[in-house]
Amino acid sequence: MRKLILLATLALTAAVTPSALASASPAPATVAAAPTAAQLLAKTTGCKQISNGKYKTDEDASGKTVAVCDANGAVFWKADMDIDCDGQRTSQCNENTDCCYQDDTAFHQSDGKPLNAAKLPYIVVPSSSSIWKYSSSGLKGGGSCAVIYNGKVEYAVIGDTGPTQIIGEASYATAKDLGINPDPSNGGTDSGVTYICFKNSTVSPIENHSNAVSKGQSLATTFVNNN
Template sequence: MRVEGGGHVLIDTYGRVATDLRVSLTDRCNLRHGNHRSDQGARATIPVCGTRDVVFWKADMDIDCDGQPGVRCNPRTDPHFSATPAFTQSDGRPLKSETPSFVVVPGPSTLWDHRAHGVRGGSAVAVVRRDRVQYAVVGDTGPAGAIGEASCATAEALGVDPDPRGGGTSSGVTYIVFRDSRVTPLEDRRAAVTTGERLARQFVNGDR
């Protein structure tokens, strides 16, 4: 196993996580009452699927630059910038999109309420794209009914353009959230990697 500084893993074992989800679990979308949209105004074609241990979806990746402002994420670089993401660091300050890897879940609605399925701020996430896995946390909520968004740091680690204006990717990203998990402290990248790697291994091996 080779873990690089950004927290992504480039080995076949974790490519297998994506394969297992895409091939074995696509018909087990029992968590939703309908499909989500990749963006406002797009057709609703993305189901949220699940097993006893994880919830997951395959979507695009839009760039979330919310949180503490920095060089790349601030009101000048992102017209939709917000300094107050849904969840905060352990010290009470907002997360910083440029540093910790986090993903965005839709706000609770009749379509899907993540809280009812063991998903909350700080839940461990494995984000899969091609041969890479980036471990992250749930760090923000977005519009109800839309799905497929992650922090600038998550995108960059997966080889996705992190520019909040024109970056992201239109498809090919699988988001795997481990139910009832918790990364502590939420902003600690090493803790996200350690927790996510352990849960991913257990899931792939059928131990979870």
């Protein structure tokens, strides 16, 4: 009797399973691998502005055109890229190569030294002002960011702070990795750069770029899936 019941159960399961699978709702699509530049940019087409006004891209820019936008798990802005060569003195970054060179950065390595702009991909956030306080958006030194330009994605950290009225700046290494002229005297690009910084994130130690990449890819995947 038990054998007959078992056979009947198996037959019923075989008959029901295909139709049950066919009628089941498909699982929502998710990004399995690190997001592409296009996937990230697709989530930044609109702007829920959180900055109190807009920023200039350069000191001599004619107007303020860049807003900081809020998203689920991140903030982002679209701007230019000026070259930051501050921090440790190197052959690429020093008083002779950069008229505005400073031998310090707002945030430091785990050994207390300034960051190395020629080696470490990092971005610059505007110093806190009435326009926007980056800390109020869950950003801090060592925070994880994705920088997108011309179809490429660079994962960087928040490494320095800049003028209160200007936005759009990253280290020599960031520019070089994205194919942008990194020369502090004549490099950078006037437009086309998107900066996405993930809220409440930290890369530790700040100078470890491999950690920045793995952390950034994970957070970027979550960002794409949740927006």
